[in-house]
Amino acid sequence: MKNEKNYSKEHLLYLKDVKRKSVFINVVRFAVLFLLLGLWELSAHFEWVNPFITSSPSRICKTIADLYQNGSLFLHVSTTLWETLLGFFIAVALGYSIALLLWWSEAFRRISEPYFVVLNALPKIALGPLIIIWFGTGSKAIVFMTVLIGLIVAILNMLNGFMSTDENKLLLLRSMGASKLQLLTKLVIPSSLPNFISMLKINVGMAWIGSIMGEYIVSKAGIGYLIVYGGQVFKLDLVMSAVFILCVLAAIMYALVALLEKLVIKNQK
Amino acid sequence: MKEVLRFENVSMHYHSKQGETVAVENMNFSVSEGEFVAIIGPSGCGKTTLLSLAAGLLPPTGGEVKTNGCTFGYMLQKDELFPWRTIEKNIFLPLEIKRKNTPENRERALALAEKYGLKQFLKNYPSSLSGGMRQRAALIRTLAVDPDVLLLDEPFSALDYQTRLSVCDDVYRIIRSEKKTALLITHDISEAISVADKIFVLSHRPAQVVATHALDFPEHEPLKRRENKEFSKWFEILWRELNV
Numbered sequence A: 001m002k003n004e005k006n007y008s009k010e011h012l013l014y015l016k017d018v019k020r021k022s023v024f025i026n027v028v029r030f031a032v033l034f035l036l037l038g039l040w041e042l043s044a045h046f047e048w049v050n051p052f053i054t055s056s057p058s059r060i061c062k063t064i065a066d067l068y069q070n071g072s073l074f075l076h077v078s079t080t081l082w083e084t085l086l087g088f089f090i091a092v093a094l095g096y097s098i099a100l101l102l103w104w105s106e107a108f109r110r111i112s113e114p115y116f117v118v119l120n121a122l123p124k125i126a127l128g129p130l131i132i133i134w135f136g137t138g139s140k141a142i143v144f145m146t147v148l149i150g151l152i153v154a155i156l157n158m159l160n161g162f163m164s165t166d167e168n169k170l171l172l173l174r175s176m177g178a179s180k181l182q183l184l185t186k187l188v189i190p191s192s193l194p195n196f197i198s199m200l201k202i203n204v205g206m207a208w209i210g211s212i213m214g215e216y217i218v219s220k221a222g223i224g225y226l227i228v229y230g231g232q233v234f235k236l237d238l239v240m241s242a243v244f245i246l247c248v249l250a251a252i253m254y255a256l257v258a259l260l261e262k263l264v265i266k267n268q269k
Numbered sequence B: 001m002k003e004v005l006r007f008e009n010v011s012m013h014y015h016s017k018q019g020e021t022v023a024v025e026n027m028n029f030s031v032s033e034g035e036f037v038a039i040i041g042p043s044g045c046g047k048t049t050l051l052s053l054a055a056g057l058l059p060p061t062g063g064e065v066k067t068n069g070c071t072f073g074y075m076l077q078k079d080e081l082f083p084w085r086t087i088e089k090n091i092f093l094p095l096e097i098k099r100k101n102t103p104e105n106r107e108r109a110l111a112l113a114e115k116y117g118l119k120q121f122l123k124n125y126p127s128s129l130s131g132g133m134r135q136r137a138a139l140i141r142t143l144a145v146d147p148d149v150l151l152l153d154e155p156f157s158a159l160d161y162q163t164r165l166s167v168c169d170d171v172y173r174i175i176r177s178e179k180k181t182a183l184l185i186t187h188d189i190s191e192a193i194s195v196a197d198k199i200f201v202l203s204h205r206p207a208q209v210v211a212t213h214a215l216d217f218p219e220h221e222p223l224k225r226r227e228n229k230e231f232s233k234w235f236e237i238l239w240r241e242l243n244v
Helices: A009-045 A057-069 A072-104 A106-121 A124-135 A139-163 A167-175 A180-191 A193-217 A223-232 A236-264 B047-054 B087-097 B103-115 B131-143 B161-177 B189-195 B229-242
Strands: B003-016 B019-032 B036-040 B062-066 B072-075 B149-153 B181-186 B198-202 B209-214
Touching (some): A009 A057, A057 A072, A072 A106, A072 A139, A072 A223, A072 A236, A106 A139, A124 A139, A124 A193, A139 A193, A180 B087, A193 A223, A193 A236, B019 B209, B036 B189, B047 B149, B047 B181, B103 B131, B131 B161, B161 B189, B181 B189, B189 B229, B198 B229
Parallel strands (some): B036 B181, B036 B198, B072 B149
Antiparallel strands (some): B003 B019
16 A cells, blocks of 8 residues: 555545545535424424424424433333344344255255245234234234244345355365365355345344334334334324334444444455 | 376266256276376367366266376366455365365465465465466465366466466466376367377367377477477367367
């Protein structure tokens, strides 16, 4: 890498230009956010729209502050977060393992294919009543729903990654006399790392869908519960606040996976 | 001279739902220790099948492949270095696969890498190396387990012309100085003439050996051979035989 002192004048100008553009993008991003929030607040304040229906940023802040003060904010957030994370990790771990088995055995792969296709297409919410009867009305049912929604996607994504291993690299390893287990550990698993990361990203979204949907069906606490409850009693401030909290949590979880991606995939090209 | 590889009436039939393909039929040839043999043939004549048969990756459907207990190292069209491994770790790969990852063997492989100018790249990832250097690293990886015979499946065809000539020279030099037997498969006539002691010409599918030539150039380096008068004469002979 060249030392900065050695850069030509043009190159310095170019770098400056690149930096200016990226600053501009960031400034405008936040400007758009504040503009929208401001417009929302003003239109509610001057009652251009009915704030009872649309809520407003200040009402959302107040609602969240109230939830915090009466101590229920932590309960709802932790309940949903726990269900989401548990469902996410079970779906990922189980999905990865099943995908490995499917890669290993062609017969198993071919036999199970139609079942996965149907299960993938099935709207999992249709199983709602069964889940309540089988798992009761506690967190167990919601975690099960989360796993159910993430699992098939995890399996299909990982299997796709395993199956698209470079044929020539497989040939190379076979010519060295590699066993099937060695093919797996030396080549198939490391080369499917990008697929693993993208599967994690997809499953972050799936896990939130699963836990919120699970809470819609049956729950005593959680963010999904707040949304349903808020809707039923027409407290739309509560609904909006819950959605806002959800946005923040989902963004944090996605950012963590993106960070993991940066750490893990440095040399993959 | 000891024979390291012999094909005796070897046939290879592929089966698929669409039908049966005869890739190789009654193939006979042999390779002796220390020889550099090139096999040329029209494209799609089953050249790669031949190498897979020689390496024991495919059992022949007829005849016999005799290897005399020799070990084989395979080199493919592309370097196929694993991008998530450093050059050093790539070179150790066959040692790991064959469970020979001992300090002595690693030492041997590193000595080879050092001898052929890869020392400074050992801790680098393949993406930071040039095409020529990568192919050289692939060769050192093949040599790491000290195989008796090298099977080269058009190892230069993925490189641009300039790099190709110099890498060809490079690989030839290393194989010669390590005193390895080599079997090169290619569709590039001039490449075959520039490196081989012996050339087998294959027919269209089903592949059979239609001609055998022993080359006796006074020069040994591929680039020098290309300047010899005989070179174009050989080219013409082989070109005719390929286009029968």
